[in-house]
Each structure stands twice: as C-alpha cells, then as structure tokens.
Amino acid sequence: MATVRTRFAPSPTGYLHIGGAWTAFFNWLHSRNQGGTFILRIEDTDRSRSTEEYEAAILEDFRWLGITWDEGPDIGGPVGPYRQTERGHLYARYAQELVKRGAAYPCYCTPEELDAERRRAEAERRPYRYSGRCRTLDADQRAAFDAEGRKPSLRLRVRNLTEPIVVDDAVRGRVVFEPEHLDDYIIVRSDGTPLYNFANVVDDHLMRVTLIIRASEHLSNTPKQFVMYQALGWTPPAVAHLPVILGADRKKLSKRHGDTAVREYRAQGYLPEAILNFFALMAWHPEAEREVYELDELIREFRLDAIGRASPIFDLDKLTWLNAVHMRRAIERDLDRVVTLCAGILHRAGLLPETLSDNQRRYLGDVIKVVGDRLRIGRDILDYADFFFRDVAFEPEAAAKHLTAASAPLLAAYADALAGVEPFERSAIEAALRRVCAEAGVDARALVHPARVALTGKTAGPGLFELTELLGRERAVARLHNAVEYVRRAAV
RNA sequence: GGCCCCAUCGUCUAGGGGACCAGGACGCGGCCCUCUCAAGGCCGAAACGGGGGUUCGAAUCCCCCUGGGGCCA
Numbered sequence: 001m002a003t004v005r006t007r008f009a010p011s012p013t014g015y016l017h018i019g020g021a022w023t024a025f026f027n028w029l030h031s032r033n034q035g036g037t038f039i040l041r042i043e044d045t046d047r048s049r050s051t052e053e054y055e056a057a058i059l060e061d062f063r064w065l066g067i068t069w070d071e072g073p074d075i076g077g078p079v080g081p082y083r084q085t086e087r088g089h090l091y092a093r094y095a096q097e098l099v100k101r102g103a104a105y106p107c108y109c110t111p112e113e114l115d116a117e118r119r120r121a122e123a124e125r126r127p128y129r130y131s132g133r134c135r136t137l138d139a140d141q142r143a144a145f146d147a148e149g150r151k152p153s154l155r156l157r158v159r160n161l162t163e164p165i166v167v168d169d170a171v172r173g174r175v176v177f178e179p180e181h182l183d184d185y186i187i188v189r190s191d192g193t194p195l196y197n198f199a200n201v202v203d204d205h206l207m208r209v210t211l212i213i214r215a216s217e218h219l220s221n222t223p224k225q226f227v228m229y230q231a232l233g234w235t236p237p238a239v240a241h242l243p244v245i246l247g248a249d250r251k252k253l254s255k256r257h258g259d260t261a262v263r264e265y266r267a268q269g270y271l272p273e274a275i276l277n278f279f280a281l282m283a284w285h286p287e288a289e290r291e292v293y294e295l296d297e298l299i300r301e302f303r304l305d306a307i308g309r310a311s312p313i314f315d316l317d318k319l320t321w322l323n324a325v326h327m328r329r330a331i332e333r334d335l336d337r338v339v340t341l342c343a344g345i346l347h348r349a350g351l352l353p354e355t356l357s358d359n360q361r362r363y364l365g366d367v368i369k370v371v372g373d374r375l376r377i378g379r380d381i382l383d384y385a386d387f388f389f390r391d392v393a394f395e396p397e398a399a400a401k402h403l404t405a406a407s408a409p410l411l412a413a414y415a416d417a418l419a420g421v422e423p424f425e426r427s428a429i430e431a432a433l434r435r436v437c438a439e440a441g442v443d444a445r446a447l448v449h450p451a452r453v454a455l456t457g458k459t460a461g462p463g464l465f466e467l468t469e470l471l472g473r474e475r476a477v478a479r480l481h482n483a484v485e486y487v488r489r490a491a492v
Numbered sequence: 493g494g495c496c497c498c499a500u501c502g503u504c505u506a507g508g509g510g511a512c513c514a515g516g517a518c519g520c521g522g523c524c525c526u527c528u529c530a531a532g533g534c535c536g537a538a539a540c541g542g543g544g545g546u547u548c549g550a551a552u553c554c555c556c557c558u559g560g561g562g563c564c565a
Contacts, residue, residue: 122493215562216561252561281505288516289505315504318503318519464528
C-alpha cells in the first residue's frame with residue numbers, strides 16, 4: 001500500500017487562524033499516525049491579497065505549534081515547487097491538455113452577459129446555471145471574439161454528465177451529487193490565473209496526495225473536482241471533510257468572534273501543547289474518558305474514522321482550563337521555558353527589559369513558583385505578580401476595606417517586626433506576623449489581609465509569607481510604612 | 493432561492509438496539525481545606541429537538557417535520 005500523503009494548503013492572506021490550524025493538525029496527526037508524509041503548500045494565486053509576510057507568519061505559527069511538514073515552500077521536496085505562483089507553467093500545461101481533450105472550452109461571455117443570464121433565471125424563479133452558449137462555438141466564432149479583443153476564460157465541460165457523482169467521504173460516508181445541479185465552471189480566469197478548483201486538483205494530483213482532509217465547506221466543491229480528475233484521466237485522492245468550527249453564536253468561527261489568530265493565543269501565553277490537546281477534543285476524542293493528553297499519545301491514538309460530523313463550538317473556557325493543566329506540568333518539568341514565556345509578557349507590559357540577566361531570570365522563576373497554580377495562561381502573571389516588578393497601586397475597594405485606622409497600628413508594628421526577622425524566610429515571617437497579632441490580642445486575619453493589600457495592592461494572590469520573602473525585607477518594610485502613611489493621609 | 497451536511501447536559505463529548513431513569517470533562521452552584529485567590533477533594537443542578545414507524549425492546553435503525561450550519565447564487 002502506498003504511504004499516506006496529506007497536505008494543508010493555506011492562502012497567505014492573513015494569519016493562521018484556529019480553524020486552519022485545527023484542520024492542518026488533523027492532517028498532520030493522521031500522517032504521523034500512519035507514518036506518512038505531511039505537505040505544506042501555499043495557495044497564493046490571489047496575488048492582490050497574498051503577501052510574503054503572511055506566508056512567513058503562517059510558517060512561523062506552525063513551527064511554534066510543533067506542526068512540522070516534510071515538504072513545503074521553505075524546504076522543498078520531490079514534487080515542488082510548493083507555492084502556487086511558482087507553478088503557473090503546470091496549470092497552463094493542464095489547461096491546454098483539457099482543451100485538447102475537449103473537456104474545457106474558452107468562454108467569451110462578459111460579466112454583464114452572465115449577470116443578465118442570472119437575473120433572467122431569477123426572474124423565472126429557476127436555479128441559475130450557466131447557459132453553456134460558448135460550449136458550441138466554432139473556430140470562426142472564436143476568431144471573431146478574439147478579433148473584438150475579448151479575452152476568454154476557460155470552462156470545464158460538466159453539463160453533459162448523466163451519472164451522479166459519488167463522493168465516498170472518510171468521515172461523512174457516501175454523499176451523492178446529482179449531475180443536473182452541476183454546471184460548467186470556470187477553471188482559468190480571462191487574465192490567465194487558475195481558479196481554486198483547478199489549481200487544487202492539479203497540485204493534489206501532481207503532489208501525489210493520497211488523502212485530502214479539509215473543512216466541509218469544501219464538500220460542495222468535491223464533485224466539481226472529481227469531474228476534473230475524470231477529465232484528466234486521474235484517480236482522485238480519498239477525501240475526509242471535517243466539520244466547521246463555530247463561534248458561540250453558531251456561525252463559522254471568524255474575526256467577529258474575537259481572537260481567531262493562533263498568534264494571538266501565543267501572545268496571551270497559551271501553550272502549544274494545550275492548544276493541540278484542545279484541538280484533539282473537537283470533533284474527535286481519544287478512547288479513554290480523559291481529556292489531558294501529551295502529543296505522542298494523540299499521534300498514537302488518532303483515528304480518522306472516529307471523527308465526528310457535527311460542528312463543534314469553540315470553547316475558550318475549556319482551552320484555558322487545559323492550558324492551566326499543561327502550564328502546571330511545564331512549571332514542574334521546564335521552569336525555564338515558562339520563565340521565557342512570562343518574561344516576554346512582562347516585557348511587553350513594560351515591567352521588564354527585553355533581555356534578562358541570570359539573576360533576573362532566577363528571580364522570575366521564583367515568582368512563577370510562588371504564583372503556581374494561579375498561572376493558567378502566561379498573561380495571568382500580570383494579574384498575580386505585577387507587584388514584584390512595579391510599585392504597588394492599591395485597588396480602591398481593597399484599600400477601603402483593609403487599609404483602615406484599625407489596621408494601621410498593626411501594619412506599623414508588623415513593619416518593625418519584619419525589620420528584625422532573621423532569617424528573612426517564610427516560616428520566620430509567619431511567626432513574626434502571628435506574634436504581632438498575639439501581642440495586640442487580635443486574630444491573624446486582622447493583619448493578614450491588610451498586609452496583603454499593603455504589599456500587593458490586591459486582596460487575591462499568592463501566599464502572603466512566600467510573597468513577602470520573595471519581595472525581600474527592604475521592599476516589604478517600605479510598603480508597609482507606605483500603607484500606614486496612606487491611612488494617615490486618608491484620615492485627614 | 494438551489495444543493496449539501498448536521499442534531500445527546502449551556503459547551504466539548506461517550507454511546508451504534510437490552511449493559512442507560514444516559515457516562516466523563518469544561519463551565520456553574522454548594523461543602524471541605526485555607527491568610528486571600530487559585531489548586532485539590534467531596535457533593536449537586538444540567539441533555540437524547542418533535543412526530544411517526546420498525547422491534548418484545550430505540551438515544552441508538554428508517555421516514556417526515558423542525559432547528560442549525562456550509563457552499564453556490
């Protein structure tokens with residue numbers, strides 16, 4: 001049996017989005033599961049919207065996700081080039097071939113003429129199909145049009161089909177398309193550029209793709225493409241149409257739904273292994289009743305025929321939860337990686353320089369350990385640990401509740417106690433706090449909460465004593481005094 | 493409008509004629525733990541869209557309806 005060859009073929013007209021990445025991931029998973037080859041092809045025939053920057057960004061996002069390709073525009077391969085704009089000669093060759101076989105013909109209809117046809121069909125309330133009036137033009141008539149300066153497009157002959165087109169889809173099962181709904185469609189524009197349904201077929205065949213896994217929005221394109229395979233005498237690859245990922249409003253996930261670009265998730269500090277884990281749970285699920293997986297488990301367990309047919313809704317909460325799980329693992333297994341992740345986020349927030357000294361990295365590592373489970377995504381570092389990197393700014397409600405005339409003397413006493421704590425580490429700090437409270441005859445809570453607000457500006461966050469140790473004696477004492485001063489000034 | 497696809501808790505899903513008064517997870521609520529917030533533990537509310545068949549028996553098979561989605565125009 002021939003080895004499996006799958007592909008993903010993005011248009012570089014924007015950043016890699018969730019839907020595309022998910023589709024690519026299933027292609028990749030399947031090829032890895034089967035020991036096959038995964039191809040990346042750039043569909044940049046739409047020159048007005050395609051840019052090199054987007055292409056580079058898409059490649060970069062795939063690398064970040066850990067989705068690697070065996071053949072592609074940057075590394076080449078045996079059936080390249082892998083960029084459609086570099087394959088013009090191939091499309092020209094097969095367009096000619098189709099004409100020679102009588103399977104395609106030039107169409108001289110202008111947009112206005114076609115529009116008129118369409119409106120007539122609409123007025124008569126029948127479904128519009130191209131009339132096919134150019135399919136019978138003889139050489140003289142064509143020459144006349146040419147002499148007029150008309151530039152023909154190229155259409156594929158599909159109207160005379162009598163047999164239904166049967167698509168045996170690996171996830172959808174057998175789908176039958178009746179020939180009377182099929183139309184002669186344009187494969188090459190009058191300016192000579194190939195259309196999607198044409199370039200796609202030529203590329204998939206020439207690149208020896210054995211299985212096309214793509215979104216089901218392409219399902220209706222499939223019969224058209226099958227006609228072309230037939231016309232060229234080619235065997236079509238197997239197809240598998242994935243459902244479409246929907247937003248919360250049940251419409252196809254798009255920019256309207258907020259963040260859809262993979263790099264936006266990267267910027268917020270999502271982990272690629274969490275995103276991939278999450279991807280594996282949409283329209284598919286490994287056999288066990290478990291949700292957290294490592295990549296190698298997913299590769300091992302992936303089964304194309306277990307893919308669901310219903311459209312999943314993108315659930316950000318679940319992604320974030322999964323990210324938290326993987327984040328905990330990452331902190332445990334590779335703290336340095338999380339340090340790098342958070343350093344970037346803190347830098348972009350203006351709290352750290354771009355490059356850190358070894359000491360700064362070590363300190364950030366300690367901060368991350370203290371924040372611990374609270375770090376669901378990288379960005380959370382800003383909510384839970386900003387005060388390690390900037391002066392405190394009291395949250396108004398927090399200050400109103402805890403920085404009061406009642407707590408000020410306790411804070412002052414605690415500042416004095418901390419000044420003498422030796423060594424300055426968590427258990428000694430805790431003992432000092434409890435001693436201050438005992439002497440004042442109050443419950444520890446009466447000082448714990450005000451102290452937290454004094455040191456961090458907030459009511460929620462890491463353990464008070466760990467955080468204090470990490471802040472260091474000097475900053476802790478100064479912040480306590482500052483809070484006392486704040487109360488005094490507020491009283492005036 | 494035409495064609496095609498889809499349908500189990502709010503969400504992701506398990507289930508494929510009896511194992512199902514439907515299992516897991518996210519989210520939500522409660523309790524425990526606790527210096528706060530998380531994490532963790534325990535408990536809870538929460539679904540087979542409707543109607544017809546087939547069958548001794550249907551979430552599971554068939555048909556219709558409804559709803560949703562995609563593509564084309």
